[in-house]
Amino acid sequence: MKKLKILITNDDGYEAKGLRALIDALFDIAELTIVAPATEKSACAHSLTLTRPLRFIGVDDGFYKLDDGTPADCIYLALNSLFEGNKPDLVISGINRGSNMGEDITYSGTCAGAMEAVLHDVPAIAISQVVDFAVSNNDYTLAAKTIRSLVLKITNGDFPLPHREFLNVNIPSGVLEAKMVVTYAGYRFYANDAHLHRNPRGEEYFWLGLHPLAFKPRAEKEGLCDYDAIELGHISLTPIHLDLSAYHSMKRVQEWL
Numbered sequence: 001m002k003k004l005k006i007l008i009t010n011d012d013g014y015e016a017k018g019l020r021a022l023i024d025a026l027f028d029i030a031e032l033t034i035v036a037p038a039t040e041k042s043a044c045a046h047s048l049t050l051t052r053p054l055r056f057i058g059v060d061d062g063f064y065k066l067d068d069g070t071p072a073d074c075i076y077l078a079l080n081s082l083f084e085g086n087k088p089d090l091v092i093s094g095i096n097r098g099s100n101m102g103e104d105i106t107y108s109g110t111c112a113g114a115m116e117a118v119l120h121d122v123p124a125i126a127i128s129q130v131v132d133f134a135v136s137n138n139d140y141t142l143a144a145k146t147i148r149s150l151v152l153k154i155t156n157g158d159f160p161l162p163h164r165e166f167l168n169v170n171i172p173s174g175v176l177e178a179k180m181v182v183t184y185a186g187y188r189f190y191a192n193d194a195h196l197h198r199n200p201r202g203e204e205y206f207w208l209g210l211h212p213l214a215f216k217p218r219a220e221k222e223g224l225c226d227y228d229a230i231e232l233g234h235i236s237l238t239p240i241h242l243d244l245s246a247y248h249s250m251k252r253v254q255e256w257l
Helices: 017-026 071-081 102-106 109-119 141-155 226-231 247-256
Strands: 004-009 030-037 056-060 063-066 090-097 124-129 165-171 180-182 194-198 204-208 235-241
Touching: 004 017, 004 071, 004 141, 017 030, 017 090, 017 141, 030 071, 063 071, 071 090, 071 109, 090 109, 090 141, 109 124, 109 165, 124 141, 141 165, 165 226, 226 235
Parallel strands: 004 030, 004 090, 030 063, 090 124, 124 165, 180 235
Antiparallel strands: 056 063, 165 235, 194 204
């Protein structure tokens, strides 16, 4: 069996437990190159660093951290500097500590790593683990098993998505076995969770808190949304495309003009 050449990144930083679990799940069935941010870049979205230089720092054979880089930086630079025109077969971003469902995808550095890959015509998967943020030792066993299974399916066949689409995978918490279901991105509810504090000099500063996971299905859509699948204990697989055009509103805007 031919080994896939896989480029890996994340947004939790090069020392993240989820990244280590991903590497351990795939090292014997694929040729891995890892380029991850030197520090955590959660919620950095699809940002590129344009105002300062970036540099690769070797961590191990085929493993680099990108000094103050984002996940999109990691993929962009790796494809242009480490592969020399010979693209990898697949990019995997994760395993993220925390879910990436619904409109959270737009904030997600994990998903952005996959987005950057498909912009360069490389198939990509983003994978995230629903966690309890009050617990430091979350279990990535099911996530690791899932991504290994998906990679083996790709090795034995074709990637199921067309040009400029990536697969967004979310893993339920607290289970070791679950079935995979195909979902759409749910409707995410948001609230203001900014916490005001003052330093010893009386100066105000804010910490942005974590929004509770609150979703609803989209009324016009059939099947399960990603959040409903997770609530049922399933593994959610959501195809995501990068065309953000609201085609159904084009006529309305034209009439408005």
